[in-house]
């Protein structure tokens with residue numbers, strides 16, 4: 123699969139994006155649908171002052187950040203088949219007979235891109251409903267809250283402290299390679315330090 127859509131971010135609050143090619147490159151697209159609007163909204167939503175780092179207490183207020191993470195997890199679920207489950211009894215589901223003791227894999231990757239479930243499923247639209255990247259029911263991931271805190275804090279901090287820029291003109295390659303957690307085939311590059319945050323970063 124090659125989505126050929128793009129990830130991430132950043133802005134320096136200048137409004138000269140339409141002019142310099144270098145600035146245009148900074149505005150790396152998110153997804154195929156209205157990427158600039160997604161970016162602008164994310165950056166605007168992170169109204170943390172440059173005098174301090176992002177803190178865990180900020181996260182409940184950063185709703186759009188959460189939407190961005192959940193939409194990323196919909197398109198790229200780290201556990202695309204969840205973990206194997208086993209039926210404890212004979213059961214009929216959607217016309218299929220499942221015998222007791224059958225190993226069951228839930229293909230969330232396919233569910234998350236099913237056009238019968240999602241409008242324009244390949245498009246990155248943070249405003250849409252969440253997928254099921256943490257599973258469902260009794261065996262749902264117990265680390266979900268911790269994971270959302272860690273990912274949220276890390277992503278918000280990266281956006282807050284650094285300017286992001288693509289290395290070249292090519293779009294970010296979102297192909298995955300084999301592995302249980304669907305790792306990216308090519309690493310994502312690269313960071314340019316935002317000078318205004320240097321005094322805070324040097325204290326860490």
Ligand code: HEM
Pocket residue numbers: 195199200201204205206255256257258260261262263264265266268269270273
């Ligand atoms: C973005 C991060 C994470 C994702 C996407 C994720 C996703 C999942 C998924 C899909 C499952 C299987 C659910 C099912 O089969 O129904 C699972 C299980 C589990 N996860 Fe996570 N997880 C994440 C982070 C974490 C963290 C941070 C912890 C612990 C601190 C954790 C602990 C567990 C455990 C213990 C299970 C097994 C639960 C069981 O079998 O009853 N996960 N996770």
